[in-house]
Amino acid sequence: MLYFDWTSTSPVSSEALKEYCKTSENYYGNPSSTHKAGLEAKAKLEECRRRFASVLKVQPANLYFTSGGTEADSIVIQSLLNNPSPGEILFTAVEHAAVLENKAILEKHGWKVTLLSCPEGYLSLDALKKALNPSVRMVCIMKVNNVTGTIMDTKEAVKIIRDYSAQVGKYIHIHCDAVQALGKIEFYPSEEGFDSAAFSSHKFSGPRGVGALWCSRTAVQSLSKAGGQESGLRGGTENLPAIAAMTLALENCIADLHCHYEYVTSLRKKIETCANDLGFKLLSPSSDSGKEYSPYILALSVRPIPSEVFLRVMSNKGFCLSAGSACSANTRGKAEQVLQAMGIRPEDRMSAIRISLSYLNTDEEVDKLCSALKETYKELNYGKI
Numbered sequence: 001m002l003y004f005d006w007t008s009t010s011p012v013s014s015e016a017l018k019e020y021c022k023t024s025e026n027y028y029g030n031p032s033s034t035h036k037a038g039l040e041a042k043a044k045l046e047e048c049r050r051r052f053a054s055v056l057k058v059q060p061a062n063l064y065f066t067s068g069g070t071e072a073d074s075i076v077i078q079s080l081l082n083n084p085s086p087g088e089i090l091f092t093a094v095e096h097a098a099v100l101e102n103k104a105i106l107e108k109h110g111w112k113v114t115l116l117s118c119p120e121g122y123l124s125l126d127a128l129k130k131a132l133n134p135s136v137r138m139v140c141i142m143k144v145n146n147v148t149g150t151i152m153d154t155k156e157a158v159k160i161i162r163d164y165s166a167q168v169g170k171y172i173h174i175h176c177d178a179v180q181a182l183g184k185i186e187f188y189p190s191e192e193g194f195d196s197a198a199f200s201s202h203k204f205s206g207p208r209g210v211g212a213l214w215c216s217r218t219a220v221q222s223l224s225k226a227g228g229q230e231s232g233l234r235g236g237t238e239n240l241p242a243i244a245a246m247t248l249a250l251e252n253c254i255a256d257l258h259c260h261y262e263y264v265t266s267l268r269k270k271i272e273t274c275a276n277d278l279g280f281k282l283l284s285p286s287s288d289s290g291k292e293y294s295p296y297i298l299a300l301s302v303r304p305i306p307s308e309v310f311l312r313v314m315s316n317k318g319f320c321l322s323a324g325s326a327c328s329a330n331t332r333g334k335a336e337q338v339l340q341a342m343g344i345r346p347e348d349r350m351s352a353i354r355i356s357l358s359y360l361n362t363d364e365e366v367d368k369l370c371s372a373l374k375e376t377y378k379e380l381n382y383g384k385i
Helices: 014-026 036-056 069-082 102-108 125-131 154-168 240-255 257-278 307-316 331-342 363-380
Strands: 063-066 088-092 112-116 136-140 173-177 196-200 211-215 297-301 352-356
Touching (some): 036 063, 036 211, 069 102, 069 173, 102 112, 112 125, 125 154, 154 173, 257 363, 307 352, 307 363
Antiparallel strands (some): 297 352
16 A cells, blocks of 8 residues: 555554553553542643744743544634624634534534635735725634645734734734644744634654644633633643654654655655646646645546546556545545635546645656556546647
8 A cells, every 4th residue: 555645644654653552561550639649640741832832933821632623623713603693703714614514503602703715725915905804803814724735924914913902902812723834844833823723643653633722812711611722722631642652743744844855855856847747637736836835745637527527537556646635435526626726626526536645655656647547547547648
């Protein structure tokens, strides 16, 4: 099996797995307990918080451990429901389902949700300027799109929002889903001007079911109430072994971030060349487009072949690819929504596949992938290339 679906999830690294087991064995106390075992677990927990925060260049007191990126997004967005007087929230139209699925919940409680246009996968700054008004309380802007790998100009977007906020005298909370950014590109949420950002461990070779939320504003209050863990923002006994493994996995990724980035870029260019030779349409930015993109993600259209047919044949050949987001039973449907918001034609949306990479992929694996893409396209397109 050759794995090219790293954007959906990544295998736990051997180092992170060892750290998980070691922490499980040595720190079995509840961090909320006041006996020796509990205090030792608490010390380990706070050590992980300091190390994780150090990578982000933020204060440890503003970092909260969660069950993943989805919960981190939901804590921030659904905190609006604590407000007795509904207003408006802005989402980019290409957000992950972890953000977009909150639309119906907010609207049910009287909030107005506006989706900002994202031609070619990039937030329209003009659309943002036009959408801002005194009723806006929050804006959600992802950093790296999970379907196409486009990287948003978040710094300019934040500046526009902050300038408007100062003009009208009302603070607007700016949240970032940074799940596909952390561990792959440089990302420091405080330096970019965000108020909060969500992260997920299993995207950078940590275990599943654990993530983090950085939030600098005390105005955010979770709807979920429990035992007061994580400063009351995320109740429930902390999953210390997973947190320790996630922290180590992140540190390992960051240590060689630039080398990994350059290497993965070379792999992506090879696949891009193959795709162009086959006549596939790039749905992600090309490497020579001059646009900001993540080399870890490459979306293609294999038109006229439907994506599920193409992926099934590739799977039978031993290749793991996807049609887009894996966070839904209807994965192609979720990816199509993002591609539609980008302005991609219906025939290309129906034939979209996503190849996602890791620094652990080899040149040989990519060569085999390119051969299989050519072979599969020829088989399903009745020998036409």
